[in-house]
Amino acid sequence: MNVKKFTAPTSREALRKVRESLGPDAVILSNRQADGMIEILALANDDAASLTMPAPHSPMAGPAPSLDLDAALAQRNERLDARLEPHFDDAAPRLVPGLAPRQAQPMQPMQATQPAQRPIQQASQQATRRVVASPSSYATKTAAAAAAAPSAPVQPRAPQLDADQVSAMVASAVASAKQNAAAEMQDMMSEIRAMRGMMQTQLAEIAWGSTQSREPHKAAVLREMLAAGFSASLARYLIDKLPAGRDTAESMRWMKTVLTRNLSAMANEDALIDQGGVFALVGPTGVGKTTSTAKLAARCVMRHGPDKLALITTDAYRIGAHEQLRIYGKILGVMVHSVKDEADLRIALKELRNKHTVLIDTVGVSQRDQMVTEQVSMLQGAGSDVKRLLCLNATATQETLSEVVRAYQGSGLAGCIMTKLDEAAAIGNVLDVVIRHKLNLFYVSNGQRVPEDLHLADPAYLIDRAFKLKRDVAGTQYLDSELPLLMSGQAGLAGHNTMREVHLG
Template identity: 65%
Template sequence: MNVKKFTAATSREALRKVRDALGPDAVILSNRPVDGIVEILALDNDDVASISAPPHGSEMAQPAPALHVPENYANRRAPQPQQDNVDMAAMQSMMAAAIAHAKDSAAAEMSAMMNEVRAMRGLMETQLAAISWGTTQQREPEKATVLRQMLAAGFSANLARYLVEKMPSGKSEADSARWIKTVLERNLTSMTDEDEILDKGGVFALVGPTGVGKTTSTAKLAARCVMRHGPEKLALITTDAYRIGGHEQLRIYGKILGVMVHSVKDEADLRIALKELRNKHTVLIDTVGVSQRDQMVTEQVAMLSETGADVKRLLCLNATSTNETLNEVVRAYQGSGLAGCIMTKMDEAASIGNVLDVVIRQKLRLFYISNGQRVPEDLHLADKAMLIDRAFRLTREQAATQYADSDLPLLMAQAGNVNGDRSLREVSLG
């Protein structure tokens, strides 16, 4: 900091020297009489700006507020010594505080400006996407038809927009629909042979929110295991000690199948039970239903992961749930040990594109589909071609009228930037 001293017989003359040397924007640090003369300490405004400038490489440097010399200052009576004896350290602290305040204000203004820029960018992208899709509808009506069918089937706007944008041009409506189904089928991973579970065996835990059909699905799997290997090769465990009579349903199934059902309360109990049952060919664990937004999900996953056994988790996905809810469920229950999923309540769903969309985008492996309460009849291997065809067939009649032509540009604009959607990056197009 280059502080300069100016002296003169009067304040007028001293201030004139300051203005001549440093200009009208000079910062006055002190003004006091010394041995019959007036002494002024001043600092050039550029020096103040350099002090307040951010470190090298920052995006913005803020000038410090200047203390201008008033025009009529020299006409005032010279201040008394006790008023002008300004402590330099205190003055520097005041300057530092002023500089920090100016920098904070500038940072807040910059943040607000960037938020406005982002909002404007999002609005422009939405408007441009709407215009683009309006043009696409006129130029390539077959794409609009396929898009309408995907939305009516329950697929998300993001996946629908991504695939329709990637779809080759010049195809007929029939060929376009066939291309979409082929791509969806290619990206739907399923278990093709249940020997992977029934013959290989292991420890499997069925997890998911309350009411998705975990206990019934456990019973169906148990029946298949008993038919293949006999009841002595199977063990059933329930962790549902929360609901009144929650474990009784599984005990009834176990009694019918001739299989003992073990009830555990916590990780320690589960660890002991799995150690005692290590000679069993297959162990099925029916877990307590927990909302995807409950902290107990994390505790449940930890309990299953830290037993010392290789517990493979199968996530039950309710086909009647919305796309948003299913995505929340998957995000909550994901982690190491999640082997795949079972689609439940398929017989109750008006459309199944929503659950297929989540399975595809979350890269889940679909083990079984459940379409009823009968044990074990209503549990089937996932036939990819059948599932994709059914997703479109269920709503084929409603697709033409469910979404008007004027709705499609807005729906696609709201889908956002699909190129930035991480879940779509690995979708294979062929």
């Protein structure tokens, strides 16, 4: 073997050298670039052929095995006959050339001294005859026996999946990927909202800090509204809309005018007492529904007489609740009916359809109780146009009152009654809820006397009373450094919800 190396600046020139030296049939062993030159290792065609020839005495130099099954069986039979031929010569008589065969002599009886050899010889001769008679069948049986012999254990093949299984696996993978992507997107959106809230808080705090120093009258109005019980979101929105060039007194007058204009109230009792209908007083426990029902019943009796009024109670839970309303009805001369469910209410309203006014005293249910939905559904499915009046406790917090309104809203409230006005330290909280939820304020209740302590709602009086109740603590309730931080947390809420609910006029 003669391997030669050729170098040239280009591949074309190196191949030309190989062709000139070794001929066109040369074998290229390697081609690489070294030191800016093309280096080729080549070998002549004859030397490459010698590499493929095996050594004379190596196993690879033998003849190639034959794949012909018939030829292989024939060779096997010949080798088997060669091994069995000496045994055949011992058992059969030899024939000498040129001599006639000897006549068959009758077989002499075997000697008694050889009884044990007879069965052995017979078995040997029979086996020999079978092998000689059909060597091919013997080889075939031998091959079949070899095929039937136990072979090495075969590794089980992997189960094949059909199209439905593959589609199910792909769908499961896609669903899992979508779920993971949705979870990651939700986490990312939560982080973005948190960052947005932090930025809004900081920017609003900076803005209110500069507003407090540049326009001190806005800070004074803000203190007044917060002390009266109004929400920071409503206060921020109205102060942002406050006209410029006004002092504190003029700003307060403008603020009261806007609040009075947005507080919807019933102008006179004709819409309720003279028009009549079915009214249900609803609300949580202890807000004064039964007392307010008795006060309204007394006004109806004084206007139309006891024959035009009917009282219904659904309060079968509290001990003495039915008796309390029955005592009021006995004083007024009005029959009180008790119902338990929607079917009873439907029957009672059908029997009382000739009455001018029907007042329903409902059971008190917490705004977070599932029974609120059941009660609203019962009143809406009673078969009559039942107008629901929500009783709002003036002593409750603004967050609690908002929950009550949302729970009892249903398909819509006809109006509301403000109760326990005499017990409230501030009433801006309930007025704020009435304004933001666009409720129609019918009456205000300020005591337990029937029917004296029930009055028509006067928006201007209520707004002025809200600011007078807490005027003495308006300047000391919050520090100057606390106002920007307090208002910064309501920046997003004030810009979206309150703007649609308050009209500046």
